Amino acid sequence: MRNVVPYVVMVTGLTAVFVWAKWKQAEGREVRAVSVVSPAPAADGIMLIDVRTPEEFHARHRDGAVNIPVDEVETLAPQLVPDKNTLLLLYCRTGKRADRAMEILKKMGYSRVENLHRLDM
Known part of the structure; x- marks a missing residue:
């Protein structure tokens, strides 16, 4: 069991670093697209x-x-x-x-x- 703990900690740390890096990469990307589900106000204004x-x-x-x-x-x-x-x-x-x-x-x-x-x- 003692041999497994360092690997679990390492995998968890690497996963956190990977997720953080992907988030930072997406944060710096300029996105100009706009999504419109309903292009005009509803009939009730x-x-x-x-x-x-x-x-x-x-x-x-x-x-x-x-x-x-x-x-x-x-x-x-x-x-x-x-x-x-x-x-x-x-x-x-x-x-x-x-x-x-x-x-x-x-x-x-x-x-x-x-x-x-x-x-x-």
């Missing part, structure tokens, strides 16, 4: 917007959500949401990026913007 990265969006997202990464909000929001009275429900992993996107959208003149993380509290 509400749009659900995921402000996470496209990779996070593809891994998992809420049904009916549109992906507009927070760094692309100023560029893509006018194209995807031309009506500034549309109710925009924003979300991300923790709520911080949604807060940043909400500030940007309000400065752009969008009047009905909410962070779903704040509504869940």
Whole structure:
């Protein structure tokens, strides 16, 4: 049993290093793709917007959500949401990026913007 422990520790450490290296590699890659599940606001004037990265969006997202990464909000929001009275429900992993996107959208003149993380509290 004593002979197995160093190998388990080594394999675990190497796995952690490999996962970290892959994450850092993906972090530095510039991704400009945007995923749109629903290209226009619903008939009731509400749009659900995921402000996470496209990779996070593809891994998992809420049904009916549109992906507009927070760094692309100023560029893509006018194209995807031309009506500034549309109710925009924003979300991300923790709520911080949604807060940043909400500030940007309000400065752009969008009047009905909410962070779903704040509504869940």
